[in-house]
């Protein structure tokens with residue numbers, strides 16, 4: 001009897017270099033590919049239309065790519081273990097293949113699926129795929145998780161990296177018509193409002209184009225010098241692709257290695273090589289935060305650093321709303337928030353500036369900002385988002401010390417001196433001379449431009465207040 005197995009697609013919505021899919025196609029004559037939709041409706045604290053729209057587009061593209069191989073993507077909805085059980089019975093599958101996820105929800109479901117396979121007496125194969133090194137593969141000499149990035153990254157960088165697999169030529173025959181599939185989802189499936197943001201083009205091919213552009217246009221080779229500048233494209237913009245696995249991390253790493261030499265095989269100039277190494281270290285940050293969430297899943301609820309558990313956050317809802325709508329009167333902060341609202345993405349430097357502003361200038365709980373980002377970000381990813389928020393709030397693993405509070409005016413002058421980024425996202429300020437964008441208005445009470453708010457707080461006053469809140473909490477804990 002020909003062997004049939006199931007490939008359960010999760011955060012790996014591609015055919016090229018998909019580890020579990022590669023092994024499934026090696027092991028069986030027929031691979032039945034399935035994606036299982038979540039069944040929440042209308043409101044989800046951490047998810048909104050931007051990321052779900054991107055997901056819909058990615059599923060559509062995946063379905064087309066599978067069809068081109070003569071296969072058919074099966075869409076189901078509900079709890080993954082229950083839906084997989086149904087599908088196993090319908091297809092008589094002898095095994096389930098999937099790539100591992102490292103966040104607590106993904107892990108919990110994997111455990112259930114493994115139990116299901118044991119109960120049904122079929123094989124269950126899971127693979128490392130979305131990371132270069134799994135959380136338990138990068139530990140201290142004593143076998144403990146790292147809490148600090150630099151030694152983690154040294155260890156991570158020194159480990160051998162796996163080469164990519166190819167793209168399967170066939171998954172065997174499509175599942176018969178008796179195996180039903182839901183239609184490809186639209187936002188109506190979750191009863192979400194339409195996505196109004198200009199999000200990136202979905203699908204594996206668009207992701208490959210982004211990777212190609214990042215490398216061939218020289219952005220990678222200038223990354224070390226330019227990555228902190230938010231105007232124009234200075235970074236890879238590949239985070240949504242990594243979030244949904246449209247590209248494999250092994251392939252990105254391999255392309256970076258290849259980019260160390262030019263087309264004739266001559267080594268790139270030292271600065272370009274250093275840029276590539278800097279970029280690879282950013283990929284290590286992603287895995288560092290995944291490892292933190294793996295080893296310390298409590299970070300979802302509370303501060304990573306025990307010193308700051310229970311720290312009060314006296315910011316008001318009205319203050320939060322001004323931040324969330326990009327109307328704080330701090331041009332750089334408002335530009336970042338409006339980029340997020342209009343595109344579902346925000347440059348990393350701006351994520352730091354806006355997150356620090358919310359927590360240190362407005363004293364709002366980092367968990368509110370974390371949830372807001374997750375609702376809007378196309379690349380919203382639990383580990384990196386939590387890590388980024390706790391870093392900015394000063395409460396996380398290897399976080400900015402609480403007393404190192406970025407001054408948004410200085411950040412603005414340093415990273416957007418001509419105001420190009422600010423003017424792109426805050427058009428009310430397009431005629432304001434650049435130097436004036438980087439300081440509070442010289443005449444208090446008068447806005448920088450018609451229709452633009454005056455700064456909602458004085459940074460120096462709020463900085464002192466923040467230091468006092470942290471210091472008092474520390475004192476009371478001793």
Ligand SMILES: Cc1cc2nc3c(=O)[nH]c(=O)nc-3n(C[C@H](O)[C@H](O)[C@H](O)COP(=O)(O)OP(=O)(O)OC[C@H]3O[C@@H](n4cnc5c(N)ncnc54)[C@H](O)[C@@H]3O)c2cc1C
Pocket residue numbers: 227235236237238239240242243279282283285286287289346347348349351352355373377379380381382384385386387388389392
């Ligand atoms: C408050 C805050 C929230 C964040 N939320 C997310 C999130 O939800 N999802 C997400 O992918 N990243 C998040 N980041 C990290 C970072 O801002 C984005 O990964 C980056 O802006 C994506 O753009 P890029 O792909 O052009 O990055 P590049 O500069 O090109 O970096 C390459 C890749 O490295 C990884 N990376 C880079 N910086 C970081 C970092 N600080 N932490 C973890 N991984 C990193 C990403 O996978 C990124 O795609 C957050 C950072 C902060 C400060």
